[in-house]
Amino acid sequence: MHLGIFAAEGPNGYQLASDINEVYWGSAAFFVVLGLLIWKAGPAIVKGLNGRTERIQKEFDAANEARAIAEQSLSATSAGAPDIGAESARIKAEAAETATRLRVDTAARANAEAAAMKERATNDIQNQTRQAIADLREEISSLTRASTEALVAERLDAGSQSGLIDSYISSLETSNR
Amino acid sequence: MSATDSYADAILAIATAEGDVSGTRSELLSFSKELQNNNELRSTLANTLLPADTRNQIVDDLLAGKASNTTRSIIGLLVNAGRAGDLSQIVDAFVGKAAKSSGKRLAVVRSAVPLSADQQARLSAALAVQAGGPVELQTEIDPSVVGGVVTTLGDIVIDGTVRSRINKMREAL
Numbered sequence: 001m002h003l004g005i006f007a008a009e010g011p012n013g014y015q016l017a018s019d020i021n022e023v024y025w026g027s028a029a030f031f032v033v034l035g036l037l038i039w040k041a042g043p044a045i046v047k048g049l050n051g052r053t054e055r056i057q058k059e060f061d062a063a064n065e066a067r068a069i070a071e072q073s074l075s076a077t078s079a080g081a082p083d084i085g086a087e088s089a090r091i092k093a094e095a096a097e098t099a100t101r102l103r104v105d106t107a108a109r110a111n112a113e114a115a116a117m118k119e120r121a122t123n124d125i126q127n128q129t130r131q132a133i134a135d136l137r138e139e140i141s142s143l144t145r146a147s148t149e150a151l152v153a154e155r156l157d158a159g160s161q162s163g164l165i166d167s168y169i170s171s172l173e174t175s176n177r
Numbered sequence: 178m179s180a181t182d183s184y185a186d187a188i189l190a191i192a193t194a195e196g197d198v199s200g201t202r203s204e205l206l207s208f209s210k211e212l213q214n215n216n217e218l219r220s221t222l223a224n225t226l227l228p229a230d231t232r233n234q235i236v237d238d239l240l241a242g243k244a245s246n247t248t249r250s251i252i253g254l255l256v257n258a259g260r261a262g263d264l265s266q267i268v269d270a271f272v273g274k275a276a277k278s279s280g281k282r283l284a285v286v287r288s289a290v291p292l293s294a295d296q297q298a299r300l301s302a303a304l305a306v307q308a309g310g311p312v313e314l315q316t317e318i319d320p321s322v323v324g325g326v327v328t329t330l331g332d333i334v335i336d337g338t339v340r341s342r343i344n345k346m347r348e349a350l
Contacts, residue, residue: 141347156324161290164325168337172303
């Protein structure tokens, strides 16, 4: 607006000569408006800027806090690194011990099973031998009994038979006394 | 009461009425043993598809001159009733009832040769002491005992046979 005012030319060819009052009034209005703006909008602008500053500060603080936590974690991880190595060694040792124990156990079990199988086989052979002997003895005994019975029956005459019966009755009579 | 007991009671009643329980018992036991040892005879007499007259004729032929009319009638009755297969059990039940009715305990005596009258009397007296009362002997000839005697008195078996001695000797071997 001022530029427009100063650019305007008067009828006498001099600029601003006849409109100096407009310049004064225009300037005064400008400053009034400027003052109003500063008076009314200034606090809001300042408040907004302050809020933005606070927000940025908070974000900055949060970032710093996150950084601190990350650094703390990093330091803790770095500090725990030797324990991981020890744990790894311990697990390896334990695995080796377990493997050794399993190997020993498996060998012992296999040996025990082999011994048991051998014992069973030995027992089976012994049982079969005993059974064969028993069968043979039974067979011989049966044959002996049959032949003995036949022989005794042939040798027992009427007198012997009667004697056996008398002997039986006598033993009953004796046991009754 | 089972059918076996019913028949045994009937036989005892008939034998008692005829006054020859002992003789009937002896003849029935002989026939029962014969039947047990002869599968063909047992299956023939038990075969109800055969006419009753045929089966009766077989019984008559077998017992002619060997058994009293009472015994033949009893066996004929059992065969006609289709009880030939149960005859042994019926006879055993009859023998038990007969002994019981006479107030005596039954002693079954098996030997390879018959016992003399004197031996029977001595044995009966000796067994009476064992049984604690009078005993009725039921003697059976059984060649399988070889020699000696085996007596069954209720649940008691008194074995004095040569066969048992041979068995003991065999077990000792």
